[in-house]
Amino acid sequence: SAVISQKPSRDICQRGTSLTIQCQVDSQVTMMFWYRQQPGQSLTLIATANQGSEATYESGFVIDKFPISRPNLTFSTLTVSNMSPEDSSIYLCSVEDSVAGNGYTFGSGTRLTVV
Amino acid sequence: QKEVEQNSGPLSVPEGAIASLNCTYSDRGSQSFFWYRQYSGKSPELIMSIYSNGDKEDGRFTAQLNKASQYVSLLIRDSQPSDSATYLCAVQGGKLIFGQGTELSVKP
Numbered sequence: 001s002a003v004i005s006q007k008p009s010r011d012i013c014q015r016g017t018s019l020t021i022q023c024q025v026d027s028q029v030t031m032m033f034w035y036r037q038q039p040g041q042s043l044t045l046i047a048t049a050n051q052g053s054e055a056t057y058e059s060g061f062v063i064d065k066f067p068i069s070r071p072n073l074t075f076s077t078l079t080v081s082n083m084s085p086e087d088s089s090i091y092l093c094s095v096e097d098s099v100a101g102n103g104y105t106f107g108s109g110t111r112l113t114v115v
Numbered sequence: 116q117k118e119v120e121q122n123s124g125p126l127s128v129p130e131g132a133i134a135s136l137n138c139t140y141s142d143r144g145s146q147s148f149f150w151y152r153q154y155s156g157k158s159p160e161l162i163m164s165i166y167s168n169g170d171k172e173d174g175r176f177t178a179q180l181n182k183a184s185q186y187v188s189l190l191i192r193d194s195q196p197s198d199s200a201t202y203l204c205a206v207q208g209g210k211l212i213f214g215q216g217t218e219l220s221v222k223p
Contacts, residue, residue: 033211042203043159043213058210092158094211103149103161104211 001097002027006107013083013114020079021110023093028073033104034066037090046091049076083114118142119206121214130223134191138204138214141185147207148180150189152200153216159203163189194221 003026013019023032034046047055047068055068069077080087093107122137136150147166151159163178165171165187171178177190187206191198199221204214 042215045210045212048210103147103151103164104205105161106158109158 001099001102002029002095002105004093004095004105004107006093006110008110009108010111011113013112015084015114017083018079018081019083019112020077021091021093022077023075023107025074025095027098029095029098030073031096032070032076033094033096034068034076034078035092035094035106037092037109039089043092046078080112083112085114088112088114117215118212119204119214121202121204121217123217124201125218125220127220127222128194130194130196130221132194132221134194134198134219134221136189136191136202136204136217136219138187138189138206139185140187140204140206140212142206142208142212143182143185145182145185145206145208148178148187149205149207149211150176150178150187151203151205151213152198153203154200191219194219196221196223 005024032049035043037043045058046061047057049055049068049070051070051073067079091110094104119140128134150163152162153159165178165180175192179188201216201218203216205211
């Protein structure tokens with residue numbers, strides 16, 4: 001299955017600043033997915049990133065707050081902009097495995113704390 | 116109604132017992148169903164996938180799917196303390212939607 005390298009693994013940021021999270025996949029994938037996991041909660045899909053087109057955002061998430069780049073088929077970034085303490089969460093990227101039945105693979109996550 | 120709903124936890128079972136985790140979903144067009152295990156501080160890891168009605172067994176794990184009832188379950192036989200984790204049900208129609216998770220605790 002695909003291997004995803006995600007960084008940073010954690011960060012503590014000041015409110016009002018921005019953080020960019022990177023995900024590198026060891027194979028070419030059409031779509032990459034960004035999720036948020038708030039403390040004690042399950043995973044919520046933020047957006048789907050396709051190479052060569054704008055990301056598709058889920059209800060409640062907007063591009064100005066979570067801009068996404070997808071410059072090629074192995075890499076994507078998610079920026080959390082103008083952060084507030086409510087943005088403190090774990091952010092995960094994910095890809096659908098090319099092998100049927102292998103489901104979705106996740107990066108190791110970025111634990112963000114906004115102070 | 117939530118799109119994917121799991122039985123609320125935490126669920127506590129003694130070592131060696133069967134743990135039963137349940138999940139219902141609202142989208143009848145859903146095609147793929149997954150169970151993920153998430154240890155505290157770690158990212159989710161896939162333990163089972165199921166696509167057609169019936170049972171699918173893999174070692175100590177059995178997934179059961181009933182599309183007519185919009186129900187998917189996971190049985191863990193001979194539960195071990197190392198099985199203690201949060202189990203996430205995920206359902207894919209167009210996108211992958213997660214349930215809220217059930218925390219399982221296996222007591223030695």
